[in-house]
Amino acid sequence: MVAALAVENLSKVYGNGFEALKGITLEVAKGDFFALLGPNGAGKSTTLGIVSGLVQKSSGSAYVMGHDVNGDAFQARRSLGVVPQEFNFNQFEKVYDIVVTQAGYFGLKPSEARANAEELLKALDLWEKRDTPSRMLSGGMKRRLMIARALVHKPDVLILDEPTAGVDIELRRSMWEFMEDLNKKGTTIILTTHYLEEAEQLCRNIAIINKGEIVQCTSKRELLSQLTTETFVFDLCESLPDGFSLEGFEFSSPADETLEVTVEKGQSINRIFTMLTEKGLEVRSMRTKSNRLEELFVNLVRESNS
Amino acid sequence: MSPMRVQWVAFQTIVTKEIRRFMRIWQQTLLPPAITMTLYFIIFGNLIGSRIGEMGGVDYMAYIVPGLIMMSVITNAYGNVSSSFFSNKFQRSIEEMMVAPVYPVTILLGFVAGGVARGVATGVIVTLLSLYFTDLQVHHVGVMVGVVLLSAILFSLGGFINAVFATKFDDIAIVPTFIITPLTYLGGVFYSISLLPDFWQDVSKLNPILYMVNTFRYGVLGVTDINVYVAFGMLVLFILILGSYSIWLLRRGTGMRQ
Numbered sequence: 001m002v003a004a005l006a007v008e009n010l011s012k013v014y015g016n017g018f019e020a021l022k023g024i025t026l027e028v029a030k031g032d033f034f035a036l037l038g039p040n041g042a043g044k045s046t047t048l049g050i051v052s053g054l055v056q057k058s059s060g061s062a063y064v065m066g067h068d069v070n071g072d073a074f075q076a077r078r079s080l081g082v083v084p085q086e087f088n089f090n091q092f093e094k095v096y097d098i099v100v101t102q103a104g105y106f107g108l109k110p111s112e113a114r115a116n117a118e119e120l121l122k123a124l125d126l127w128e129k130r131d132t133p134s135r136m137l138s139g140g141m142k143r144r145l146m147i148a149r150a151l152v153h154k155p156d157v158l159i160l161d162e163p164t165a166g167v168d169i170e171l172r173r174s175m176w177e178f179m180e181d182l183n184k185k186g187t188t189i190i191l192t193t194h195y196l197e198e199a200e201q202l203c204r205n206i207a208i209i210n211k212g213e214i215v216q217c218t219s220k221r222e223l224l225s226q227l228t229t230e231t232f233v234f235d236l237c238e239s240l241p242d243g244f245s246l247e248g249f250e251f252s253s254p255a256d257e258t259l260e261v262t263v264e265k266g267q268s269i270n271r272i273f274t275m276l277t278e279k280g281l282e283v284r285s286m287r288t289k290s291n292r293l294e295e296l297f298v299n300l301v302r303e304s305n306s
Numbered sequence: 307m308s309p310m311r312v313q314w315v316a317f318q319t320i321v322t323k324e325i326r327r328f329m330r331i332w333q334q335t336l337l338p339p340a341i342t343m344t345l346y347f348i349i350f351g352n353l354i355g356s357r358i359g360e361m362g363g364v365d366y367m368a369y370i371v372p373g374l375i376m377m378s379v380i381t382n383a384y385g386n387v388s389s390s391f392f393s394n395k396f397q398r399s400i401e402e403m404m405v406a407p408v409y410p411v412t413i414l415l416g417f418v419a420g421g422v423a424r425g426v427a428t429g430v431i432v433t434l435l436s437l438y439f440t441d442l443q444v445h446h447v448g449v450m451v452g453v454v455l456l457s458a459i460l461f462s463l464g465g466f467i468n469a470v471f472a473t474k475f476d477d478i479a480i481v482p483t484f485i486i487t488p489l490t491y492l493g494g495v496f497y498s499i500s501l502l503p504d505f506w507q508d509v510s511k512l513n514p515i516l517y518m519v520n521t522f523r524y525g526v527l528g529v530t531d532i533n534v535y536v537a538f539g540m541l542v543l544f545i546l547i548l549g550s551y552s553i554w555l556l557r558r559g560t561g562m563r564q
Contacts, residue, residue, distance in 0.1 A: 088398035104319025105406035107312030
């Protein structure tokens with residue numbers, strides 16, 4: 001089966017000598033919701049830039065739906081929709097014109113372009129703003145405009161480079177729903193994000209890139225199973241008594257009435273509750289200290305750096 | 307959908323966008339040449355021209371009108387493409403085309419057609435204004451239309467190359483200010499080169515704008531200082547050279563692709 005995206009030994013050395021990609025190989029299956037994660041400057045945007053034709057590769061190859069992005073750029077680009085990290089539309093154009101014009105670049109008939117633009121602007125809650133110059137939109141609206149523009153030709157593969165950066169929580173959640181729905185309808189989505197809960201919530205497969213190299217590329221389930229410890233934060237109704245201990249667990253108390261416990265794989269959280277109850281301590285609430293993927297990500301990047 | 311069909315729709319889209327852009331800001335694109343040329347007609351044509359009398363066997367006002375029309379066509383065709391393409395680069399909206407299946411030649415043709423549209427639009431406006439000051443005759447309509455279109459194409463290509471290499475807005479003002487405007491003034495807009503000493507006549511013949519202005523003047527008045535066939539040949543040759551270079555720049559992604 002042809003992969004939605006296949007990248008082989010892709011490397012990129014910029015004019016100043018910076019080696020952004022060191023021969024990475026990656027494959028994203030059709031219909032996948034895939035996350036490409038990495039710290040700033042890891043090579044995420046360079047990879048996606050090469051795939052979308054905005055960055056010239058130094059060597060290697062990249063294919064979108066089986067089409068070489070250089071050898072068969074026409075078909076590769078027809079299959080691809082791109083939402084870049086930075087706003088890249090004409091600030092003086094109206095919202096509707098931006099989307100319809102993009103459809104024209106993909107060869108859509110004007111009637112089809114107008115219908116698709118209307119459908120997408122309504123779905124992304126921008127229809128009321130269709131006659132507004134894009135510079136007058138809020139940050140969240142601009143992000144949604146770029147999503148509408150990228151989808152107007154109904155691509156098989158959608159690249160989202162930090163689509164929810166700077167977007168408020170409510171809007172981010174509605175965008176997640178939109179993306180999940182899009183993926184369910186068959187669009188392959190490749191996402192880069194700094195919000196790891198976003199990747200954990202949405203994606204099925206994940207690649208972690210650091211310093212131009214792929215550190216991990218596997219399913220989310222497999223990746224999370226590598227997590228050996230997890231830290232839980234307990235909010236207590238009273239302060240910890242002097243000489244408090246929790247046999248078998250590493251713990252600390254960063255603040256009054258707060259207990260942080262590190263739980264290793266295989267240990268039961270029930271034991272913690274039992275011990276706290278025995279010591280007469282009541283738990284008001286409990287949460288994980290950080291997102292599971294975040295912990296894993298930090299560990300993997302730290303290992304890769306060392 | 308066939309690649310050719312996609313390119314045709316994309317070309318129409320770019321042209322429509324370009325025309326919409328210069329029509330939206332008509333106060334900056336269409337009005338200034340109208341005002342400037344009206345002042346030329348009043349000052350050089352009416353006030354000074356009435357003391358000069360005839361030039362090249364025709365009334366001085368009638369003599370300068372073709373040159374002024376060509377001047378507005380050339381500067382506006384150049385300015386439209388250089389400012390629009392640079393603005394696309396500056397705002398990164400050029401990426402909209404780069405991620406789409408649009409061939410470099412389609413992008414170039416779209417921008418050039420936009421430049422020609424503005425050049426012709428200002429040419430028509432200036433022509434209509436000139437009718438208030440003088441009676442225009444048409445000696446050879448084919449030569450008139452041909453030289454206007456070819457000159458607009460050539461200067462649109464020039465504007466495109468300028469924009470590709472420009473890194474800031476100042477860069478797109480340098481060529482019009484220091485090259486195009488002086489060459490236009492020295493290109494026989496206001497005088498016949500036959501008035502110059504032999505040496506300066508020969509120097510003037512190195513100025514490409516002289517050929518465009520004189521060929522257009524031939525189309526309007528039937529008088530010229532140069533051979534119109536040579537002018538057409540030069541225009542076509544330079545269009546081929548600049549056009550090929552522009553496509554090469556687009557394919558490489560110069561100034562656009564990292």
